[in-house]
Amino acid sequence: MGTATREKMISIQTLGFSYPGAGFRLQVPALSVASGEKLAVIGPSGSGKTTLLNLIAGISVPDAGQVQVGETTVSQLGDAARRSFRITNIGFVFQNFQLLDYLSVLDNVLHPYRISSALTLNRPVRQRALELLDQMGIAGLQSHPAHALSQGEQQRAAICRALLPQPALILADEATGNLDPDNKQLILDMLFARVDDNGATLLAVTHDHELLPRFDRVQDFADFRGASS
Amino acid sequence: MDSLYVAWRYVTxxxxxxxxxxxxxxxxxxxxxxxxxxxxxxxxxxxxxxLDTPLLLGAAGSALDLVMSSLYFDDEVPARIDMRAPAVIDESGLAYPLPLYVRFMARGAPIVGTTLDYFDFRGLQLAQGRLFGLLGEAVIGAEVSMRLGIGVGDSLVSSPDNLFDIAGVYPLKMTVAGVLADSHSPDDRAVFVDVKTAWVIEGLGHGHQDLARTADSSVILRQDAGTVTANARLVQYTEITPENIDSFHFHGSAADYPLTALLVVPDDDKAAARLRGRFIDDSRYQLVRPNTVIDGLMESIFRIKQVIDAVIVIVAIATLLTIVLVFALSLRIRREELETIFRIGCSRMTTVRLLAAEILIIVTVSAVLCAGLLWLIHINSAALVQGLILR
Structure with missing residues (x-):
């Protein structure tokens, strides 16, 4: 991964992707995100924002062009390598939190370490998880089941889960979409603070235009409209 | 271990x-x-x-009923023989007979009328008291003692043959003279009395007030020279005591008194073979080797078990398919969860490992439970068989 502060974290060129049997085709001529940058991606529903996140994370593989994250050309990795790369280098924050009801808050945060051999769960990691929960103001809820938390608390736990492996890149897919206005600002404050603490790059898909001024840059999918069909 | 931890959280x-x-x-x-x-x-x-019972003599008829009644004190009473049968065996000079009269019950326990030789033959030991010595005394099996909470000196009343037959057999109150030690055999749940006591229960022998000395003339129906006939007001004893035991007497010919079977103990194998030969074409009696009868029974049980096994296999397949269906449906329900861990970066193998760990936990807990239950069955199998199957 790149370490220089303003080096390119994400570099996309002539990206093309379509789902089998679907008429939709995503085309991104070029997109680059600098390391440490906070980029908001906006655009109408169905324009391919989530698909773009999936391509960057290596969940989907483009049928044209390439995606580079740091020094790694994700689109050229095999399935296992993409998964390993994703869990160690990319943190995902989802709109509906996607915490597991049957795990406690702490277990949810530690979950990536339990499901991947690429990460090692040890005492320092546990300690860091507790610190993260503390920084996010939910340390007292660590043993509560995830479903018992409010939506704002659940999203804070989900952010802790995304940040714990100290990824260089955070992908947030409408992370504040399900939150009330107060919680939106609060969660964004916390997410930005933790991203800054970790020196990570943030690429966030959002529909909420009120939040856009807080990002370093905004990429409107309308700019790619001519390419998408 | 982490897969097991996550799986454990899921199943709990x-x-x-x-x-x-x-x-x-x-x-x-x-x-x-x-x-x-x-x-x-x-x-x-x-x-x-x-195997411990070489030969069994009974009335011609069902060999299985004869064996089940005589060895396991089954409820089914076989056709009766009479006291001429022991004489037949005695006269053969090839074996000695042990009479059995198994017809009556006392508080759910079969009453076995026999002789003292029976205890030697079966190798039964006393836990308390002594063997019966007087008419009206009983020796009870260990399970009877425990179930009814009675011991030496207590009494036990035989059950009426038929509640609605007021002219039938009167209940007899018997005194417990001894309690047998546990033998893990049908003897544990039986009440042993002298065969004469069984005949008293049958009504063949009885005791009543002395008509020659009674001052109550209202009990006399008719009085001829040397013969006194009483009416129904005559007091009959329902308990045999030292005071009234001398009044007990039997009517009719002793040779006609009934038995349900004879345990026949031959001198040797040759004597057994000769004795069996003598009864092959006998129309009144059958002389059977219990082991041969049990062989036939076991073959029938084995055939039934094969049917049960087949049913269990079908049920097991149905259960297995249901379990597969449950897991398949569970995967559909958990699609979002699996999608999440896939997006986080979990490998396909980890997903399989998580599901395998859940199955492993469920199967392991089932196996432990099954082993525990089987252990309980195993350590109690003798009592369970006595209580559930050979009752």
């Missing part, structure tokens, strides 16, 4: 589903194994008892 969270799965797997595994354990123990007990 979904307690209802997990319990149903565990119960299903446990039952499907437990039932055939428990059945096999009990059948093995039944066969052992049946065979041991049958």
């Amino acid at each position: 969270w979904n307690r209802g589903k997990t319990l149903v799965l565990i119960a299903s797997i446990t039952l499907v595994a437990f039932l055939p194994l428990a059945l096999q354990t009990l059948l093995n123990e039944s066969e052992r007990q049946l065979r041991t008892r049958a």
Whole structure:
């Protein structure tokens, strides 16, 4: 991964992707995100924002062009390598939190370490998880089941889960979409603070235009409209 | 270990589903194994008892009824023989007979009328008291003593043959003279009396007030020279005591008194073979080798067990398919969860490992439960067989 502060974290060129049997085709001529940058991606529903996140994370593989994250050309990795790369280098924050009801808050945060051999769960990691929960103001809820938390608390736990492996890149897919206005600002404050603490790059898909001024840059999918069909 | 931890959290969270799965797997595994354990123990007990009983003489008819009544004190009473039968065996000079009269019950326990030789023959030991010595005394099996909470000196009343037959057999109050030590055999649940006491219960022998000395003339129906006939007001004794024992007497010819079977103990194998030869074409009696009869019974049980096994296999397949369906549906329900861990970066193998760990936990808990239940069945198999199968 790149370490220089303003080096390119994400570099996309002539990206093309379509789902089998679907008429939709995503085309991104070029997109680059600098390391440490906070980029908001906006655009109408169905324009391919989530698909773009999936391509960057290596969940989907483009049928044209390439995606580079740091020094790694994700689109050229095999399935296992993409998964390993994703869990160690990319943190995902989802709109509906996607915490597991049957795990406690702490277990949810530690979950990536339990499901991947690429990460090692040890005492320092546990300690860091507790610190993260503390920084996010939910340390007292660590043993509560995830479903018992409010939506704002659940999203804070989900952010802790995304940040714990100290990824260089955070992908947030409408992370504040399900939150009330107060919680939106609060969660964004916390997410930005933790991203800054970790020196990570943030690429966030959002529909909420009120939040856009807080990002370093905004990429409107309308700019790619001519390419998408 | 992490897969196991996550899987453990999942199965404990979904307690209802997990319990149903565990119960299903446990039952499907437990039932055939428990059945096999009990059948093995039944066969052992049946065979041991049958092997310990060389020959059995009874009235011509069902050999199985004869064996089940005489060896296991089954409820089914075989056709009766009479006291001429022991004489036939005695006169052969090839064996000695032990009379058995198994017809009556006392508080759910079969009353076995026999002689003292029976205890020697079966090798039964006393835990308390002594063997019966007087008319009206009983020796009870260990299980009878425990179940009814009675011991030496207590009394036990025989059950009426028929509640609605007021002219029938009167209940006899018997005194417990001794309690047998546990023998893990049908003897544990029997009440042993002298065969004469059994005949008293039958009504063949009885005791009543002395008509020659009674001052109550209202009990006299008719008085001829040397013969006094009483009416129904005559007091008949329902308990044999030192005071009234001398009044007990039997009517009719002793040769006609009934028995249900004779345990026949031949001098040797040759004597047994000769004796069997003598009864092959006998129209009144059958002389059977209990072990041969039990062989036939076991073959029937084995055939029934094969049918039960087939049913259990079908149930097991149905259960297995249901479990597969439950897991398949569970995967659909958990699609979002699996999608999440996939997006986080979990490998396909980890997903498989998580599901395998859940199955492993459920199967392991089921196996432990099944093993525990089987252990309970195993250590109690002798009593269970006595209580459930050979009763």
